[in-house]
Amino acid sequence: SELTAEVVGVFRSSHGDRGREVEMEIAPRLPGVQGDRAQLSQLLHNLIGNSVKYGRPGTPIRVTLNEGPSGMTRLTVADEGEGIGPDHLPRLTERFYRVDSGRSRAMGGTGLGLAIVKHIVERHRGRFDIASTLGKGTTITVLLPPPVEEQQGKIDEKKRPSALSGTVS
Ligand code: ATP
Ligand code: MG
Numbered sequence: 001s002e003l004t005a006e007v008v009g010v011f012r013s014s015h016g017d018r019g020r021e022v023e024m025e026i027a028p029r030l031p032g033v034q035g036d037r038a039q040l041s042q043l044l045h046n047l048i049g050n051s052v053k054y055g056r057p058g059t060p061i062r063v064t065l066n067e068g069p070s071g072m073t074r075l076t077v078a079d080e081g082e083g084i085g086p087d088h089l090p091r092l093t094e095r096f097y098r099v100d101s102g103r104s105r106a107m108g109g110t111g112l113g114l115a116i117v118k119h120i121v122e123r124h125r126g127r128f129d130i131a132s133t134l135g136k137g138t139t140i141t142v143l144l145p146p147p148v149e150e151q152q153g154k155i156d157e158k159k160r161p162s163a164l165s166g167t168v169s
Contacts, residue, residue: 001026003037004065004075007044011052011061020052020061027066029160031146033073039120044075046113047140051079053107054138071146072126078139084132092130093118117142 008024033040051061059080068074084092088099096111114130117140121128124144132138149155 001030001032001065003040004044004063007041007048008063010045011048020055020057020059022048023060023062025062025064025066029157030065030067030073031071031150031155031160033124033144034147035124035144036120039123043117043120043142046117047075047077047142050113050140051077051081051138053109055079055081059137068143071150072143073146075142075144076139078137080137083134083136083138084130085134089130089132093128 004026005024008022011022048061048063055061056079062076062078064074064076064078066074084099088097091097092099093114095115097115098109098111118128121142121144126142126144128143129141130138131141145151147155
């Protein structure tokens with residue numbers, strides 16, 4: 001929760017000029033995720049960065065964090081941008097793959113962002129899904145497993161940290 005809020009904060013302060021508002025909704029008392037902070041920060045940057053780059057000016061980007069199945073943490077990053085056609089979806093996580101190479105090149109980047117996200121999700125034994133409709137927008141969902149003690153039932157749900165409780169937007 002803390003890391004998500006931190007990365008969203010960076011985008012709010014540095015990308016405001018592009019006219020994208022980043023909305024954030026973080027559920028209270030999440031089980032948490034055991035992992036590499038730098039990699040998870042990179043994952044958040046790559047996903048939110050794509051929504052900023054390929055979103056539509058004047059439409060918001062929504063970042064949510066809540067509890068998924070089996071105590072997993074579910075992160076979604078959604079935009080109302082140009083979307084991705086069904087032909088391209090299966091190939092997006094290939095290294096250097098870009099939907100429209102001419103236009104994407106003009107925007108900057110290498111086509112590595114989602115390949116890196118996929119790698120980080122796998123390293124954390126998580127799952128990753130891209131849902132997109134051309135002309136409507138894209139929603140990326142990442143599921144990350146809880147810390148081992150949570151999985152073994154050693155942490156009482158009521159004792160989870162709740163420093164970031166409620167809805168922050
Ligand atoms: P890099 O992330 O290395 O700067 P990139 O953004 O082009 O470059 P990826 O993040 O891997 O690379 O994304 C691959 C391609 O998927 C992009 O070039 C773009 O065409 C498409 N894409 C990714 N995210 C979105 C999105 N939110 N909306 C629309 N298209 C997207
Ligand atoms: Mg990218």
